[in-house]
Amino acid sequence: MSKAQVIRYSDLQFTHRGGPPGHAEVARAVGTDISNTMAAGFARFDGCQISWTLLYDEVVVVLEGVFRVRTPEAVLEGKKGDVLWLPEGTELQYEGEKARIFYAVQPGNWKEIYGIEP
Secondary structure (H helix, E strand, O other): OOOOOOHHHOOOOOEEEEOOOEEEEEEEEEEOOOOOOOEEEEEEEOOOOOEOOOOOOOEEEEEEEEEEEEOOOOOEEEEEOOOOOOOOOOOOEEEEEEEEEEEEEEEHHHHHOOOOOO
16 A cells, blocks of 8 residues: 655656547556556547447546547536546547546556456
């Protein structure tokens, strides 16, 4: 178990996750090096669409722009300050317009559980 700490946004490394068209990138702030029970970080989405089926529960807080999640049942659209709840197993497409989000997922070691290489 790690100790309480500050993770500086300015120290995070963003990794390309989608586009073109558009662009998406993610920076993990809390990973398995800090916690096995949860993970958290930031992402940016602008003009792209990323399809995924969640292997974890996820909470998203919209910090800037417009962030959209398309599911078979609905289109969820969040703006600054909105929170989206996305349960494990949800089939979705992430989208955004100049969106910056904070996300937290549980379990944090989902890649290990499902045998996915980092």
